[in-house]
Amino acid sequence: MLRNKNTTLGEYIIENQSSFQYSSGELSKLINAIRLAAKVVNYEVNKAGLVDILGDAGDTNIQGEDQQKLDVLANQKFIQTLKNREIVCGIASEEEDHFIAINSSDQQHQNKYVVLIDPLDGSSNIDVNVSVGTIFSIYRRVTPIGTPVAMEDFLQPGRNQVAAGYIIYGTSTMLVYTTGDGVNGFTLNPAIGTFYLSHPNMQFPERGNIYSVNEGNYNHFPQGVKNYIKYCQKEEEDRPYTSRYIGSLVSDFHRNMIKGGIYIYPKSSTASNGKLRLLYECNPMAFIAEQAQGKASDGFGPILDIKPEELHQRVPFFCGSKKMVEKAEEFMAHQA
Ligand code: AHG
Numbered sequence: 135m136l137r138n139k140n141t142t143l144g145e146y147i148i149e150n151q152s153s154f155q156y157s158s159g160e161l162s163k164l165i166n167a168i169r170l171a172a173k174v175v176n177y178e179v180n181k182a183g184l185v186d187i188l189g190d191a192g193d194t195n196i197q198g199e200d201q202q203k204l205d206v207l208a209n210q211k212f213i214q215t216l217k218n219r220e221i222v223c224g225i226a227s228e229e230e231d232h233f234i235a236i237n238s239s240d241q242q243h244q245n246k247y248v249v250l251i252d253p254l255d256g257s258s259n260i261d262v263n264v265s266v267g268t269i270f271s272i273y274r275r276v277t278p279i280g281t282p283v284a285m286e287d288f289l290q291p292g293r294n295q296v297a298a299g300y301i302i303y304g305t306s307t308m309l310v311y312t313t314g315d316g317v318n319g320f321t322l323n324p325a326i327g328t329f330y331l332s333h334p335n336m337q338f339p340e341r342g343n344i345y346s347v348n349e350g351n352y353n354h355f356p357q358g359v360k361n362y363i364k365y366c367q368k369e370e371e372d373r374p375y376t377s378r379y380i381g382s383l384v385s386d387f388h389r390n391m392i393k394g395g396i397y398i399y400p401k402s403s404t405a406s407n408g409k410l411r412l413l414y415e416c417n418p419m420a421f422i423a424e425q426a427q428g429k430a431s432d433g434f435g436p437i438l439d440i441k442p443e444e445l446h447q448r449v450p451f452f453c454g455s456k457k458m459v460e461k462a463e464e465f466m467a468h469q470a
């Protein structure tokens with residue numbers, strides 16, 4: 135199996151195809167399509183700083199085309215790329231009210247995978263040139279092949295994921311993903327448009343010293359979260375921890391996976407289930423976290439065991455280094 139830093143993502147996908155359970159090449163094609171969409175969105179994100187020159191959302195650009203908000207554009211690019219390749223039977227997106235059923239022209243409903251995406255995560259960071267991302271999650275459909283895709287194909291527990299990943303458009307652009315056999319990170323060389331295996335076998339340190347939470351909401355947090363934050367700040371043993379919060383889940387997660395840390399978006403008195411979406415954000419990140427020896431919880435139990443009830447469902451999220459998430463769960467168990 136190819137695992138060195140000269141390996142490109144394209145080579146890696148081919149080499150690893152045989153290791154997928156029930157592999158027919160469909161998942162490889164799907165990941166290839168995501169790789170392509172990532173490059174297209176990367177190009178658009180990189181142009182964001184030129185918006186004053188090229189025109190803002192709602193304006194008409196020099197070619198007479200309407201300018202679009204980047205989250206809408208990213209949504210379109212991902213959906214288009216997946217649709218054009220006829221490799222999935224359905225797509226659900228944070229940016230769409232309903233799931234999209236794909237009726238591939240010559241192969242009615244023959245594909246077996248559904249994809250769920252958060253096309254642009256951390257979109258409020260775009261205007262200030264701070265990292266944003268894309269999150270994706272892949273399941274095998276549960277309804278029979280040959281029938282139209284249905285809601286139950288999307289409302290599967292995260293435990294059923296076949297693959298999940300994210301793209302981070304940061305100081306460099308990376309694609310990080312898992313197919314259930316560890317987590318690998320690929321960095322884009324923009325000069326030639328190729329992703330290289332820069333971060334093989336990524337793993338969360340068992341514990342870290344970073345906590346990431348929007349403390350502006352502190353007064354509204356459950357007592358267990360307040361107590362955990364006080365614990366992080368206490369001068370004792372290896373504490374106080376460092377506070378780092380970018381406001382882009384992908385970026386906060388990525389940093390914490392490399393350095394060791396915990397990300398928390400709890401419920402609050404103003405948001406009864408927190409803010410993050412179970413299907414587009416928490417499940418894929420939880421799958422990656424577990425595959426990287428980390429942990430993801432709603433404060434009481436594994437995110438991946440939650441049975442989703444609706445597409446845009448929100449859920450409290452505690453994710454990162456294993457020992458840190460366990461400690462936060464201990465505080466929650468005492469005083470939710
Ligand atoms: P999105 O841009 O897809 O709506 O997601 C933003 C999410 C997440 O990425 C981030 O961690 C969180 O919202 C930030 O929320 P607050 O501004 O409430 O802290």
Ligand code: MN
Nearest residue numbers: 252254255256
């Ligand atoms: Mn998001």
Ligand code: MN
Nearest residue numbers: 228252254255
């Ligand atoms: Mn989004």
